[in-house]
Amino acid sequence: MNNTEFYERLGVSKDASQDEIKKAYRKMSKKYHPDLNKEAGAEQKYKDIQEAYETLSDSQKRASYDQFGAAGAGGGFGSGAGGFGGFDGSGFGGFEDIFSSFFGGGASRNPNAPRQGDDLQYRVDLSFEEAIFGTEKEVKYSREASCGTCSGSGAKPGTNPVTCGRCHGAGVMTVDTQTPLGMMRRQVTCDRCHGRGQEIISPCQTCRGTGHEEQVHKVFVKVPAGVETGQQIRLADQGEAGFNGGPYGDLFVIINVRPSDKFKREGATIYYQLDLNFVQAALGDTIEVPTVHGAVELIIPEGTQTGKTFRLKGKGAPRLRGGGQGDQHVTVTVVTPTKLNDGQKAALKSFAEASGFNQVHPKKKGFFDKVKDAFDDI
Ligand SMILES: [Zn+2]
Numbered sequence: 001m002n003n004t005e006f007y008e009r010l011g012v013s014k015d016a017s018q019d020e021i022k023k024a025y026r027k028m029s030k031k032y033h034p035d036l037n038k039e040a041g042a043e044q045k046y047k048d049i050q051e052a053y054e055t056l057s058d059s060q061k062r063a064s065y066d067q068f069g070a071a072g073a074g075g076g077f078g079s080g081a082g083g084f085g086g087f088d089g090s091g092f093g094g095f096e097d098i099f100s101s102f103f104g105g106g107a108s109r110n111p112n113a114p115r116q117g118d119d120l121q122y123r124v125d126l127s128f129e130e131a132i133f134g135t136e137k138e139v140k141y142s143r144e145a146s147c148g149t150c151s152g153s154g155a156k157p158g159t160n161p162v163t164c165g166r167c168h169g170a171g172v173m174t175v176d177t178q179t180p181l182g183m184m185r186r187q188v189t190c191d192r193c194h195g196r197g198q199e200i201i202s203p204c205q206t207c208r209g210t211g212h213e214e215q216v217h218k219v220f221v222k223v224p225a226g227v228e229t230g231q232q233i234r235l236a237d238q239g240e241a242g243f244n245g246g247p248y249g250d251l252f253v254i255i256n257v258r259p260s261d262k263f264k265r266e267g268a269t270i271y272y273q274l275d276l277n278f279v280q281a282a283l284g285d286t287i288e289v290p291t292v293h294g295a296v297e298l299i300i301p302e303g304t305q306t307g308k309t310f311r312l313k314g315k316g317a318p319r320l321r322g323g324g325q326g327d328q329h330v331t332v333t334v335v336t337p338t339k340l341n342d343g344q345k346a347a348l349k350s351f352a353e354a355s356g357f358n359q360v361h362p363k364k365k366g367f368f369d370k371v372k373d374a375f376d377d378i
């Protein structure tokens with residue numbers, strides 16, 4: 001299984017950030033774009049880059065690729081995601097959007113039409129408890145913002161972009177080519193304005209005419225109580241700046257919940273493993289059991305067996321949909337003592353006699369048991 005090739009195609013390391021991946025993708029796809037690079041193999045290389053980016057730009061597909069290689073990355077989008085932000089994956093800024101931001105779109109679309117900026121993803125790590133009770137997190141990331149100097153026009157303040165003198169604003173040109181079959185007429189992207197339809201005579205010096213500038217951006221995200229790993233929160237307009245006056249893209253905050261050393265959780269149900277000694281299990285006891293809502297007293301009845309599960313009602317996580325709280329399940333393991341002193345052994349022997357267990361004959365230690373004991377002590 002190869003799970004590094006996609007990274008190699010983009011020339012980034014396996015722990016590259018989304019930002020680095022995006023930058024590398026932009027650079028590579030510009031380099032190998034078939035309209036710009038006529039070398040043999042450039043087109044295949046370009047396709048390979050698209051394929052790699054499509055997987056690595058999506059945190060779920062990327063995680064799956066890291067684990068299983070290309071075979072795993074095909075597994076659909078948002079499998080574990082609840083998508084409570086109304087996210088359906090279809091509006092996500094795939095490579096086509098990024099592509100067209102460079103090459104000005106195909107001949108079929110109006111190059112001057114406002115276009116929404118790219119969406120971004122940000123993974124936020126939550127503690128087990130934060131995911132249950134909800135929290136507010138500051139999220140800080142770099143994005144392409146609308147240039148503050150030229151307000152996104154790309155033109156030096158005091159000047160304006162003008163209609164492209166070559167394509168007269170169409171963004172495309174008609175080219176006639178003589179072929180053996182006769183004259184062929186086709187549309188190509190204007191090479192002066194790269195399809196924008198407008199030319200900037202004096203570019204803004206801050207953004208060099210792109211209309212965008214890199215910005216470190218900070219937002220607060222309210223994480224609702226009861227979230228789980230893989231779920232996403234959509235923050236409208238917190239993605240990258242649009243084009244031609246189009247709106248900003250969105251930010252998708254992807255939840256990652258760190259495991260707890262005490263509890264496990266599935267949806268609204270929390271699981272806890274309780275060890276009892278065999279006296280507690282046989283005679284019954286009252287035990288303090290931890291829950292995320294604080295400790296509660298659990299009454300263990302006489303004769304409790306390993307595997308018995310008690311339900312602490314309402315001590316689980318909140319239900320994201322439908323309201324209310326889940327339960328905590330407490331599952332018992334009865335632990336057999338391993339080292340007994342003489343007094344304990346005598347007590348157990350009289351217990352056996354009282355129970356009529358006259359077939360209890362502890363075996364004498366052989367050589368291998370002694371060796372094993374020595375290892376156990378290490
Ligand atoms: Zn500018």
Ligand SMILES: [Zn+2]
Pocket residue numbers: 164165166167168169170171172190191192193194195196197198
């Ligand atoms: Zn033009």
